[in-house]
Amino acid sequence: MGYPKRSEVAILLGFLQLILLEPVVGRFVVEKNSLKVTSPDSIKGNYDSAIGNFGIPQYGGSMAGTVVYPKDNRKGCKSFDDFGISFKAKAGALPNFVLIDRGDCFFALKVWNAQNAGAAAVLVADNIDEALITMDSPEEDGSSAKYIVNITIPSALISKSFGEKLKTAISGGNMVNVNLDWREAVPHPDDRVEYELWTNSNDECGVKCDMLMEFVKDFKGAAQILEQGGYTQFTPHYITWYCPHAFTISKQCKSQCINHGRYCAPDPEQDFSTGYEGKDVVHENLRQLCVFKVSNESKKPWVWWDYVTDFQIRCPMKEKKYNKECADVVIKSLGIDLRKVEKCMGDPETDSDNPVLKEEQAAQIGKGSRGDVTILPTLVVNNRQYRGKLEKGAVLKALCAGFEETTEPSVCLSGEVETNECLNNNAGCWKDDKANITACKDTFRGRVCECPVVNGVRFHGDGYSFCVATGPGRCKVSNGGCWHENRNGITFSACLDNEEGKCTCPPGFKGDGVKSCEDIDECKEKKACQCPECSCKNTWGSYECTCNEDLLYIRDHDTCISKRSSEVKSAWTAVWVILIGLGMAGGGSYLVYKYRWRSYMDSEIRAIMSQYMPLDSQNEVPDHIHEDRA
Ligand SMILES: *[C@@H]1O[C@H](CO)[C@@H](O)[C@H](O)[C@H]1NC(C)=O
Ligand SMILES: *[C@@H]1O[C@H](CO)[C@@H](O)[C@H](O)[C@H]1NC(C)=O
Ligand SMILES: *[C@@H]1O[C@H](CO)[C@@H](O)[C@H](O)[C@H]1NC(C)=O
Numbered sequence: 001m002g003y004p005k006r007s008e009v010a011i012l013l014g015f016l017q018l019i020l021l022e023p024v025v026g027r028f029v030v031e032k033n034s035l036k037v038t039s040p041d042s043i044k045g046n047y048d049s050a051i052g053n054f055g056i057p058q059y060g061g062s063m064a065g066t067v068v069y070p071k072d073n074r075k076g077c078k079s080f081d082d083f084g085i086s087f088k089a090k091a092g093a094l095p096n097f098v099l100i101d102r103g104d105c106f107f108a109l110k111v112w113n114a115q116n117a118g119a120a121a122v123l124v125a126d127n128i129d130e131a132l133i134t135m136d137s138p139e140e141d142g143s144s145a146k147y148i149v150n151i152t153i154p155s156a157l158i159s160k161s162f163g164e165k166l167k168t169a170i171s172g173g174n175m176v177n178v179n180l181d182w183r184e185a186v187p188h189p190d191d192r193v194e195y196e197l198w199t200n201s202n203d204e205c206g207v208k209c210d211m212l213m214e215f216v217k218d219f220k221g222a223a224q225i226l227e228q229g230g231y232t233q234f235t236p237h238y239i240t241w242y243c244p245h246a247f248t249i250s251k252q253c254k255s256q257c258i259n260h261g262r263y264c265a266p267d268p269e270q271d272f273s274t275g276y277e278g279k280d281v282v283h284e285n286l287r288q289l290c291v292f293k294v295s296n297e298s299k300k301p302w303v304w305w306d307y308v309t310d311f312q313i314r315c316p317m318k319e320k321k322y323n324k325e326c327a328d329v330v331i332k333s334l335g336i337d338l339r340k341v342e343k344c345m346g347d348p349e350t351d352s353d354n355p356v357l358k359e360e361q362a363a364q365i366g367k368g369s370r371g372d373v374t375i376l377p378t379l380v381v382n383n384r385q386y387r388g389k390l391e392k393g394a395v396l397k398a399l400c401a402g403f404e405e406t407t408e409p410s411v412c413l414s415g416e417v418e419t420n421e422c423l424n425n426n427a428g429c430w431k432d433d434k435a436n437i438t439a440c441k442d443t444f445r446g447r448v449c450e451c452p453v454v455n456g457v458r459f460h461g462d463g464y465s466f467c468v469a470t471g472p473g474r475c476k477v478s479n480g481g482c483w484h485e486n487r488n489g490i491t492f493s494a495c496l497d498n499e500e501g502k503c504t505c506p507p508g509f510k511g512d513g514v515k516s517c518e519d520i521d522e523c524k525e526k527k528a529c530q531c532p533e534c535s536c537k538n539t540w541g542s543y544e545c546t547c548n549e550d551l552l553y554i555r556d557h558d559t560c561i562s563k564r565s566s567e568v569k570s571a572w573t574a575v576w577v578i579l580i581g582l583g584m585a586g587g588g589s590y591l592v593y594k595y596r597w598r599s600y601m602d603s604e605i606r607a608i609m610s611q612y613m614p615l616d617s618q619n620e621v622p623d624h625i626h627e628d629r630a
Contacts, residue, residue: 036179043165049156050132051387065097067176076100076110080117088118095120102127107135111155112147122155125163193402198237198378201284204268204317212377217309218392224302231409238285258282258348263357289356290344333428421447430467435478439463483517492541508541533560
């Protein structure tokens with residue numbers, strides 16, 4: 001059978017849901033750092049300690065302190081405030097490392113309580129004789145998740161016997177000084193750091209997923225600079241499990257696995273009946289691996305960071321966009337060869353191995369100093385598992401500690417980084433070439449696609465496929481994205497400042513207002529100048545109308561009238577008759593006045609009137625040509 005036989009990864013499917021939360025499975029190498037007792041002489045020497053999986057270890061640094069063993073609350077499960085205990089160091093004194101006993105509550109809570117009381121670091125003394133284990137954060141429950149992110153002090157587990165030694169020395173009235181040294185925590189053999197991130201495309205697994213996504217977004221800029229400079233070689237990895245052969249056709253395996261049970265991931269909602277299934281996650285993980293492979297082949301491995309962050313933003317599960325269609329749009333926007341990605345992914349329904357995922361499963365097994373990867377996310381630096389907070393500053397420190405001294409890139413020294421991704425094909429963001437406006441912004445976190453503000457005009461949109469100018473003045477910037485054209489000194493525009501986000505062709509034109517507005521041929525379409533005496537000539541945006549020799553064209557009324565004075569005179573007589581008539585009607589309201597005005601005046605009279613005095617009903621008259629030419 002083509003199934004893996006390694007017992008280390010053979011985990012029953014029912015177990016799968018727990019795996020993201022439960023630490024310590026299989027052979028697990030604890031990352032030790034050196035703890036050196038400098039006084040008293042009786043216990044001077046180096047001891048092992050295991051770095052906690054939270055807080056911020058001082059990678060590449062060291063820290064000296066005095067060990068304090070509290071009189072009360074020795075397990076640190078309660079607030080030290082309740083006992084009136086403070087670990088704040090007095091001015092000039094060494095910082096306090098608090099010794100706490102293991103048991104009764106989460107490691108993280110002990111460290112949190114000590115940090116709140118002013119501790120600089122925490123040493124947790126084991127309560128059984130055993131090999132050191134890694135202190136991981138407790139499985140997410142709302143309350144602990146909140147404080148874990150705020151733990152900043154380093155912590156380490158020490159063996160029971162070493163704990164006893166420290167306690168004896170302290171109770172004997174000795175001042176116990178120790179040095180925590182992280183300089184050896186990351187091997188630094190050469191001028192290139194190899195590191196791996198074991199990650200997951202699932203974005204709905206609660207605190208761990210949120211933290212991972214936040215980290216990837218934050219760290220992207222630095223990662224890309226390091227990679228482009230050749231300082232690092234980064235490889236992303238994804239954990240999968242296989243379904244034991246006997247269960248291949250079970251409902252669970254069918255919903256969580258691809259390639260007939262070979263590669264599985266836990267159901268995102270841990271509910272087989274709703275939402276996304278485990279196999280959707282495996283499939284996206286595979287796509288991300290292939291995106292890396294394809295971009296690595298074209299010597300741009302850092303594009304993986306753009307893809308995963310864009311995918312998170314553009315294709316989240318909660319918007320039901322976690323799918324192939326959305327992924328393909330992102331892949332294309334980044335200029336990655338979609339066909340190569342698809343070829344690499346192969347057919348998820350087939351009953352055979354997928355070479356890419358097979359390699360991933362093999363890589364899960366520990367090699368050399370690394371140990372099996374069982375916790376997600378896991379960062380591996382120079383083949384050692386990184387322990388500590390997944391946070392930009394802390395990880396950068398750990399990576400930088402991996403360079404041989406003096407070979408570290410300037411990023412390591414300044415901490416400030418700025419990328420120049422926007423220069424390269426606009427990095428997949430929206431852009432208006434004509435107006436030279438882009439949604440791409442280089443920041444120290446890498447590029448972001450955000451609709452810009454140009455000359456005080458705000459653009460709104462997703463930043464990737466569209467941005468539209470909004471608010472007052474929007475027509476001044478790139479004409480609000482609307483059509484406009486100039487011919488022979490005349491400009492027509494489909495943008496109106498007060499029409500939020502809309503483009504409307506001006507009168508005399510038809511079209512979508514964005515790409516084009518086409519001139520309406522008023523003559524052909526019989527929109528104007530249709531009287532028997534009229535002769536019509538279309539112009540761009542309007543028309544010209546002339547009447548037979550002795551007739552005058554009245555545009556407002558789209559009619560020809562006689563130029564002869566007698567008719568004009570008679571027309572004026574008619575006006576006076578009406579005015580007198582109105583005066584006699586006396587006291588008529590404005591509305592009545594207006595009504596009569598309209599109903600009594602025949603069109604010819606109104607046409608003449610309009611040449612001598614403004615009419616109050618001019619808004620009825622098509623007058624676009626004046627406005628547009630203004
Ligand atoms: C953690 O820190 C943040 C920001 O400093 C703060 O708003 C929040 O209340 C803190 N959480 C706890 C549990 O102290
Ligand atoms: C990425 O490319 C480099 C050389 O270009 C190669 O050494 C490395 O193994 C590749 N990584 C993967 C995961 O294919
Ligand atoms: C576009 O704008 C950028 C910055 O605003 C400027 O550096 C660049 O020269 C402009 N390009 C063109 C073609 O106007």
